[in-house]
Amino acid sequence: MPSDIELDKKYYEHIIRNLNSREVTMEDIAEIVIFLEKDYVHGLDQTLAIHAINKVLHKREAQNAIMTGIELDILAEKGLLSSPMQRIMQTDESTYGIDENLAITLASLYGSVSVTNYGYVDKLKHGVLGKLNDKSTGKINVFLDDLVGAIAAAACGWLAHNESKVAEYFATGHLD
Secondary structure, rough: OOOHHHHHHHHHHHHHHHHHHHOOOHHHHHHHHHHHHHOOOOOHHHHHHHHHHHHHHHHHHHHHHHHHHHHHHHHOOOOOOOOOOOHHHHOOOOOOOOOHHHHHHHHHHHOOHHHHHHHHHHOOOOHHHHHOOHHHHOOOOOOOOHHHHHHHHHHHHHHHHHHHHHEEEEEEEOOO
């Protein structure tokens, strides 16, 4: 049986593959983090933003939420869900809300900073979120758009709760 560390690595790699296959890169998510935090973490760069994102993507609770949501999007895209779920996912029914609830749960792992950032970025559809929310592409991203926003928001929370590590990065250029 694999160790927790081995599972975390396996899940992380699975998530990265799924994000990339759905045309979401770490740089896309980092751009959202920088957009959200530029006024609070002066000098925030892509390296530090990606480091914070990686911290989120290695947390088991976050991994579970992300894998669940992406898997549901993929199954819906393939038409493999039963009715009425298939219709709900294909139409991205406005009152469904489970996608937002899953994203809020992910964001809440990193406190109120993350939850408020998630709500803000979800409303704006900044960066790659606008592309993911575009229904004309034929892709089903019911969960993915919210989860990507939540990953970025959670990374903002990680930055807020790790000020000493952020300060050390700015002083030395090194990350743990």
